[in-house]
Amino acid sequence: MTSTVAAFHKRSIEDKEGFWAEQAQHIEWFAPPEKILDFSNPPFARWYVGGKTNLCHNAVDRHLATRGDQKALVYISTETKQERIYSYKELHQEVQAMAAILKSLGVKRGDRVLVYMPMIAEAIFAMLACARIGAIHSVVFGGFAAPSLAARIDDATPVVMISADAGMRNGKEVPYKHLVDEACRLAQKPPAKVLLINRGLAAMSRVDGRDVDYTELRKQHLGASVPCEQMLATDPSYILYTSGTTGKPKGVQRDTGGYAVALAASMKHIFDCKPGEVFFCTSDIGWVVGHSYIVYGPLINGSTTIVYEGMPTVPDPAVWWSIVERFQASTMFSSPTAARVLKKQDPKYMTQHNTSCLRRLFLAGEPLDEPTAKWISDALGGARIIDNYWQTETGWPIMSAQHGVEDTPTKFGSPSFAVYGYDLRLYHESTFEEVGADEKGMLCAVPPLPPGCLQTVWGDDERFLKTYFTAIPGKKIYSTFDYATRDQDGYYFILGRTDDVINVAGHRLGTREIEEAIQVHTNVAEVAVVGVADALKGQVPLAFCVLKNLDPIKSAEGRMAEEKAIMATVDKELGAIARPSRVHFVTMLPKTRSGKLLRRSMQALAEGRDSGDLTTLEDPTALEQIKSALKS
Ligand code: ATP
Ligand code: MG
16 A cells, blocks of 8 residues: 555554544535544444534535536436436425325424335435435335335335335336335335326326326425434434345445445545536446435535436446537446456447546446456546445445545555455455455454444334454454455455355365466456355356357257367366366346345355345346256
């Protein structure tokens, strides 16, 4: 790590209170904190005790005087071919109308409101309106099936649910209302009221006494003035369930003041995005990236946020770059999965637009393999690609380059350095000793976690402690459940999840390492490797590959030759021990709705077991392909 970033980080750990008192200046307070950190009950951390603030005030009201007419939110749907632009003044109006509606439906400070919505501007009004009146929102990714929705209803017990008639995906309506009805039937404690936004996409039946119409209520409440509640910094602002890649989702509970400060500071130090600039995050509000970097981060920063509903490839694979050019976005945030989707398209789409305004493209959520990182960096003619690593639990990056602090060089395959505030350690998985440079360890963080990270698991302090703080015996240390190494220069490399390790004849191999090796083969677009039980070796790796060009596998001989070539690549990159026992070719891989590989399901199928909890699966046909590939 170079000196400036290192010094910044060091200070954040050694003088936590001083450091975070300074960062607190990036937001507005109704009353300043009495104490920066209360860590009297570890590992629970209470940041900015006694301070009073409001997320919505910081995201909207605060900017009215200086940038009231500036674009706050640009809504673009390539699904409904709609585009709407809201200035900060207009956003203020809409959020107040929504807040008045929620109040009229009986929502009070501390109540939960479940937001089950497509990517439309009203979803953001709803989140901000909750923050405004001190209600706790719980956004559930639109399109989750009724049982998943019901489980989240029963966990969060909302008084009101906000939904819409339908989402749209690739030109097709995805009706929501029947899912809402069924979830309310399945739930033990359904919400008293359901506020429905009618986009005119799908017919909706109404449940008398429960369902209310947004358009009607908006007419009544537009022009309302609803002041921001003075929330304690330590009051919960929202509940968000983790992606469910490894199992039952956990309800991450976030505070108010710490989160506001963490996001404001990250916009400056990590994203280096200036107030007034345009931030384009392609995630969905149903995920943590959407919460932090579609909604709160850019708005708290006084930037313009772009809210995009649609595919990255429709009407054509240049759609994102046309948006970048038209709105002069300086900063973009997306996922490696999306980058790999674009990599499969004709490269001409990458250069049709002038994207020279784009300083940086941040990618997170999954490992960013070196070939993809190099490819997209070249294709964008020099925009810097910033791999950053974090979790729903933390709410903002744990590792990233921090160009607002110092310009540091990138190493492909690495999310660079520990971010200020995170006291990261790597522990050997069996001795639990800290490992040295370039040695693999379990990635952990010494509490207190910095502001913005989860306060607890909603309604379950015990689960919070048991889940996150028991991996290292005898120490209450936060575990990320990911493996990593750190090199001499302080750059980290994420090796995969602790449950994605396979044991081949006593050799422990990360599935990610094998995937990276396979990616070296130039015809591979995407690959998933899982470990399958083997009587002789314990486990053997099995690969599922998506190819860029299908010509080589059109004949049986061709397929065998391609499989051999991929195996030879692994032999060369990693050694024969890591060679997959088989390479199956499919046209898509099973992923969660947030774009993460569902390795546990592929593995289960490969071992002849049931595929397990599939509520977060994006496209069921992907699993069907795995099944038929396995039969061949
Ligand atoms: P669940 O915890 O419910 O199983 P999840 O871990 O997929 O789901 P998220 O919080 O959305 O839920 O994802 C965080 C995880 O994603 C990290 O722990 C890590 O495994 C992976 N990840 C995120 N960013 C990166 C990155 N830049 N490089 C490698 N892996 C990453
Ligand atoms: Mg996780």
